[in-house]
Amino acid sequence: MIGKLIENIKKKQAPVMVGLDPTMKLVPEHIKQKAFAEYGETLRGAAEAVWIYNKGIVDAVYDLVPAVKPQIAMYEQFGVEGVAVYHKTVEYCKQKGLVVVGDIKRGDIGSTSEAYAVGHLGQVQIGSARCRGFDEDFATVNPYLGSDGVKPFIEVCKQEKKGLFILVKTSNPSSGEFQDRLVLPDGCTDASKARPLYELVGEQVARWGADHMGQEYSYIGAVVGATYPEMGRVLREIMPKSYILVPAYGAQGGKGADLVHFFNKDGLGAIISSSRGIIGAYQQEKYGKYGEQNYADAARAAVVDMREDIAQALR
Amino acid sequence: MIGKLIENIKKKQAPVMVGLDPTMKLVPEHIKQKAFAEYGETLRGAAEAVWIYNKGIVDAVYDLVPAVKPQIAMYEQFGVEGVAVYHKTVEYCKQKGLVVVGDIKRGDIGSTSEAYAVGHLGQVQIGSARCRGFDEDFATVNPYLGSDGVKPFIEVCKQEKKGLFILVKTSNPSSGEFQDRLVLPDGCTDASKARPLYELVGEQVARWGADHMGQEYSYIGAVVGATYPEMGRVLREIMPKSYILVPAYGAQGGKGADLVHFFNKDGLGAIISSSRGIIGAYQQEKYGKYGEQNYADAARAAVVDMREDIAQALR
Numbered sequence: 086m087i088g089k090l091i092e093n094i095k096k097k098q099a100p101v102m103v104g105l106d107p108t109m110k111l112v113p114e115h116i117k118q119k120a121f122a123e124y125g126e127t128l129r130g131a132a133e134a135v136w137i138y139n140k141g142i143v144d145a146v147y148d149l150v151p152a153v154k155p156q157i158a159m160y161e162q163f164g165v166e167g168v169a170v171y172h173k174t175v176e177y178c179k180q181k182g183l184v185v186v187g188d189i190k191r192g193d194i195g196s197t198s199e200a201y202a203v204g205h206l207g208q209v210q211i212g213s214a215r216c217r218g219f220d221e222d223f224a225t226v227n228p229y230l231g232s233d234g235v236k237p238f239i240e241v242c243k244q245e246k247k248g249l250f251i252l253v254k255t256s257n258p259s260s261g262e263f264q265d266r267l268v269l270p271d272g273c274t275d276a277s278k279a280r281p282l283y284e285l286v287g288e289q290v291a292r293w294g295a296d297h298m299g300q301e302y303s304y305i306g307a308v309v310g311a312t313y314p315e316m317g318r319v320l321r322e323i324m325p326k327s328y329i330l331v332p333a334y335g336a337q338g339g340k341g342a343d344l345v346h347f348f349n350k351d352g353l354g355a356i357i358s359s360s361r362g363i364i365g366a367y368q369q370e371k372y373g374k375y376g377e378q379n380y381a382d383a384a385r386a387a388v389v390d391m392r393e394d395i396a397q398a399l400r
Numbered sequence: 401m402i403g404k405l406i407e408n409i410k411k412k413q414a415p416v417m418v419g420l421d422p423t424m425k426l427v428p429e430h431i432k433q434k435a436f437a438e439y440g441e442t443l444r445g446a447a448e449a450v451w452i453y454n455k456g457i458v459d460a461v462y463d464l465v466p467a468v469k470p471q472i473a474m475y476e477q478f479g480v481e482g483v484a485v486y487h488k489t490v491e492y493c494k495q496k497g498l499v500v501v502g503d504i505k506r507g508d509i510g511s512t513s514e515a516y517a518v519g520h521l522g523q524v525q526i527g528s529a530r531c532r533g534f535d536e537d538f539a540t541v542n543p544y545l546g547s548d549g550v551k552p553f554i555e556v557c558k559q560e561k562k563g564l565f566i567l568v569k570t571s572n573p574s575s576g577e578f579q580d581r582l583v584l585p586d587g588c589t590d591a592s593k594a595r596p597l598y599e600l601v602g603e604q605v606a607r608w609g610a611d612h613m614g615q616e617y618s619y620i621g622a623v624v625g626a627t628y629p630e631m632g633r634v635l636r637e638i639m640p641k642s643y644i645l646v647p648a649y650g651a652q653g654g655k656g657a658d659l660v661h662f663f664n665k666d667g668l669g670a671i672i673s674s675s676r677g678i679i680g681a682y683q684q685e686k687y688g689k690y691g692e693q694n695y696a697d698a699a700r701a702a703v704v705d706m707r708e709d710i711a712q713a714l715r
Contacts, residue, residue, distance in 0.1 A: 108515070109526060117527065126527035158512045162519035163526075164533030165484045172480050192542065193505055194572035194648075197473045200423070204477035210424060211478075212432065212441035218479030227507065229544040230570050231577030255545050257509035262546030263601065266583040269594050276591040279584050286578065333509075 086222045086247045087299040087306075087328065090184045091353060093151030099392045100348070102152040102186065103384075104332070104360025105142065105174060106159045107135040111365045113377040116141075132166035135159075138380075139174050142364055143181060145381035146388045152184040154330075154358050175221055186330065187221030190252065192234050199237035207241040223248045225308055225330070228286055239297060239305060248304035248328075251290050253320060254283040256310025256333035283316065284323060291324040302328050302354065311344055311357065318346035321354070329355045334391065335362025341394035352399055363387045401537045401562045402614040402621075402643065405499045406668060408466030414707045415663070415714075417467040417501065418699075419647070419675025420457065420489060421474045422450040426680045428692040431456075447481035450474075453695075454489050457679055458496060460696035461703045467499040469645075469673050490536055501645065502536030505567065507549050514552035522556040538563045540623055540645070543601055554612060554620060563619035563643075566605050568635060569598040571625025571648035598631065599638060606639040617643050617669065626659055626672065633661035636669070644670045649706065650677025656709035667714055678702045 094100050109117070112134045120134035143153070155178075160171035178185045191201040203209045204218035226238050226249050238249055254264055264286075267279035287307065294303030306328035309317050321329065331347050334340075334357045347355035366372040366387035367380040375383035409415050424432070427449045435449035458468065470493075475486035493500050506516040518524045519533035541553050541564050553564055569579055579601075582594035602622065609618030621643035624632050636644065646662050649655075649672045662670035681687040681702035682695040690698035 106512075109524070121527055126529035126531075128524075128526070128531050128533065131524070131526045131531070156508075156512055156515075158506070158508055158515040158519070162515040162524045162533060164519060164531075165480070165487050167519070167533065168483045169480045190506070190508055190542075191473070193471075193473055194570060197421070197471055200471075200473040200477040204473070204479060204482070209443075209446070209477045211443070211446045212424075212436055214441035216441075216443050216446070216479075218443065218477060218482065227505075227542050227544055229542055229567065229578060230572055231574035231579070233572050233574040234570075252544065255509060255549075257545055257548050259546035259548040262604075263544060263597065264546070266581075266597060266600070268581040268583050268597070269591060274591045276584060276589045276594075279591075279594075282578065282581060282583070282597070285581070289577075 086184065087302050087304040090152060090248070090328070090356070091302065093184055094353070094356065097149060097151050098396070099150055100353070100356045101150050101388070101392055101395060102154050102356055102358045103142070103146055103150055103363045103388065104188070104358050105139055105153050105155040105364065106360040107138055107364065108159060111361070111368070112138045113367070113380050115378060128163045128166040131163045132170040135163070135167070136170045136173060139170070140177065141381040142384050143178055143183070145385040146363070147181040147183055149385065149388050149392065150183070152186055152356065153178050154186040154188050156188040156360065172219055175219060179222070184223070185221045186223040186225065186250065187219065188225050190225050190227045192227035192230050194230060195233040195237055198234045202238040202241035206238070206247045207245050223250060225250045225252065227252050228289070232289070235293070239293060242304055243297060248306060250306040250308045250328070250330040253287045253290060253307040254309045254313055254316050256312045260310065284319065287320045287323040290327055294324060294327040298326065302326055306330060308332065309347065314343040314346060317344070321346055321349070325349065330358060331355055332358045335359040341398035344395065345398050348399060357395055359391055363391065401499065402617050402619040405467060405563070405643070405671070406617065408499055409668070409671065412464060412466050413711070414465055415668070415671045416465050416703070416707055416710060417469050417671055417673045418457070418461055418465055418678045418703065419503070419673050420454055420468050420470040420679065421675040422453055422679070423474060426676070426683070427453045428682070428695050430693060443478045443481040446478045447485040450478070450482070451485045451488060455492065456696040457699050458493055458498070460700040461678070462496040462498055464700070464703050464707065465498070467501055467671065468493050469501040469503050471503040471675065487534055490534060494537070499538070500536045501538040501540065501565065502534065503540050505540050505542050507542035507545050509545060510548040510552055513549045517553040517556035521553070521562045522560050538565060540565045540567065542567050543604070547604070550608065554608060557619055558612060563621060565621040565623045565643070565645040568602045568605060568622040569624045569628055569631050571627045575625065599634065602635045602638040605642055609639060609642040613641065617641055621645060623647065624662065629658040629661060632659070636661055636664070640664065645673060646670055647673045650674040656713035659710065660713050663714060672710055674706055678706070
């Protein structure tokens with residue numbers, strides 16, 4: 086799947102993905118009204134509204150981007166109905182030829198991670214049958230539980246030719262609270278040798294990556310927030326063969342010019358993600374002329390601008 | 401809800417919870433056959449089997465335990481159908497008077513954690529209505545993203561009188577890979593002052609806890625694995641007002657005698673969780689006499705033994 090992702094990136098000339106992170110505040114009024122008229126102001130009504138909204142955006146941008154990243158939390162907020170629309174969205178995006186990164190940030194003890202891995206990326210044995218649950222192409226994984234919480238995901242990826250992006254340095258303001266802590270290397274008592282935790286996690290991702298290669302790149306990638314470009318530069322060197330998923334372009338503050346060092350010299354190795362900046366473009370002054378009715382056209386215009394911003398930075 | 405949990409623990413004289421972590425290998429054949437006959441060897445069939453299995457266990461043990469802890473991964477492995485049974489299980493357990501700890505280990509950037517918090521513990525605004533998604537009483541949370549990934553959960557708990565158990569030291573063999581790393585305190589260059597990361601996380605949990613108190617205990621608790629009793633002793637002192645959820649009793653190796661130091665002198669402050677050791681008791685030699693048909697009676701017998709083991713250790 087890392088091969089398909091890179092092929093898609095090359096074909097569309099855009100190392101860019103759209104985060105499908107719907108909230109009720111982002112869904113245009115006319116869509117909500119229609120869904121609520123049919124299903125009421127209920128979880129079902131909200132889920133239906135999200136589905137119509139998502140479909141509009143995907144139809145408007147699928148030819149411009151290689152991948153999408155639905156954030157499952159935004160669906161879980163609407164309970165089981167929301168989770169059903171998450172699945173429907175994953176399926177629809179795959180039909181459109183998009184690579185789907187499930188932003189699920191799961192991670193648990195071994196046997197539990199295995200269940201997540203099977204449910205999201207693999208097949209579960211049911212009697213004599215093998216069935217697929219959510220079936221994303223990639224998933225994001227939280228490494229706090231260490232190797233035995235990550236390896237079941239890697240195993241399933243190996244079998245299924247899928248991939249992971251493991252959290253190394255997240256984009257949020259307080260990510261440094263634990264991730265930036267200065268850690269002594271094993272057995273070392275020299276404080277001057279201490280290094281931030283995220284670098285150690287990055288090194289572990291690089292090791293996992295080296296053992297699980299596609300052609301040019303590994304199918305075990307990393308998440309490093311666009312909001313920390315200097316750390317991105319260091320992590321790029323630590324994990325030369327890992328694709329880096331870079332969230333937080335746009336709404337959270339990242340800009341194309343800041344992101345050059347997330348890429349390798351081959352122009353590959355990173356994919357930049359924007360969520361609200363694209364799917365909520367119609368609410369921004371810059372794209373206000375499109376109006377709420379044409380939210381999908383606004384999203385397309387925002388993708389065109391994002392592609393250009395990043396292409397220019399990479400030139 | 402921490403008040404209700406403590407009240408339940410006192411009433412049932414058992415600081416014990418049952419992990420509802422179903423897998424196809426644990427569900428008895430006769431239940432699978434019936435479910436597959438109706439729905440086929442499908443996600444729906446598996447979900448139905450899990451539901452019947454869960455209901456049997458809950459009916460058999462609800463009078464003996466204060467709380468249950470369904471592990472959502474075990475439901476997500478069966479896709480949307482599985483998630484629907486997770487929700488049904490949560491609802492059923494609450495009807496039985498049980499406190500429900502959703503073992504979801506979520507955690508993300510602020511706005512995303514807010515969606516998880518709202519979906520699992522709170523209410524989501526849909527038009528003029530407010531709706532509940534999964535509606536567990538407590539949830540487990542992963543702290544790797546730092547304060548702004550945890551605070552939205554705390555806010556919802558405050559509004560809804562619910563609670564959290566934040567991962568501090570997990571029960572799995574490789575939990576030390578990052579959690580035990582020796583970390584320099586802020587601005588300190590003396591390597592002898594370095595302390596394990598889990599202690600720093602524990603201190604942060606204690607601070608959050610102190611700001612969010614029920615009566616005797618905080619509604620912001622911690623997860624510390626039964627497999628690390630010595631660390632449990634230290635963390636007990638670091639977080640005197642936090643309830644500690646102690647997973648991995650039984651199947652993963654914890655024993656009652658090892659767990660005394662997770663408790664405070666009032667005999668409170670900890671709740672021990674066992675999953676496979678209870679729900680899969682019928683597969684163990686010790687409870688084999690019950691047979692597969694009577695898996696729920698075997699689970700009840702295992703709960704009785706677990707209660708006694710812990711009561712004896714606390715005497």
